[in-house]
Amino acid sequence: KQEVTQIPAALSVPEGENLVLNCSFTDSAIYNLQWFRQDPGKGLTSLLLIQSSQREQTSGRLNASLDKSSGRSTLYIAASQPGDSATYLCAVRGSNYQLIWGAGTKLIIKP
């Protein structure tokens, strides 16, 4: 049974710092991994999608990596801004169609 873990559960850093969020999964048989952002009480905004055959994806200040063999993905945020404050979730898609989710990392960027 696939399990997804995100560490840390919460993170508070000063504005301008570069930071890394971690996501680990127990079953390497995945189709893809997706990172999302969720603002309080809101829906999910897709940030990056990494296919199982890819090693990384970049979008602006965000870079996500995938190491399928070790069951790990990282989301790197460069030059953090207060507007980056949100909960970040990772989800993996396996052969049974569904996305399996971590519980998220709550990120606070202090001005």
Added chain:
Amino acid sequence: ETGVTQSPTHLIKTRGQQVTLRCSSQSGHNTVSWYQQALGQGPQFIFQYYREEENGRGNFPPRFSGLQFPNYSSELNVNALELDDSALYLCASSRDGMNTEAFFGQGTRLTVV
């Protein structure tokens, strides 16, 4: 290209009642999936519809049911509501295939009292 929209945004129901939540998928998408998200947790998969047929289901009881229409919009129905059904219900749409990106609506906040 229009995004995924859900209605209503908020809803309060009494235990034992029935509720219908609606989702309009993103233009060009034929797959819709529904998730339940309790406070402080990651979403849990309820089911998925592909071209009007259910093709995947999570660990939810039969009182959670759904439909997908020819225009690929979808409904989630929950019968005999329980207090624990209070959650954010999220709808996602994607193009067919396993490797495509999922796009989510803003969710429906259901409160059962």
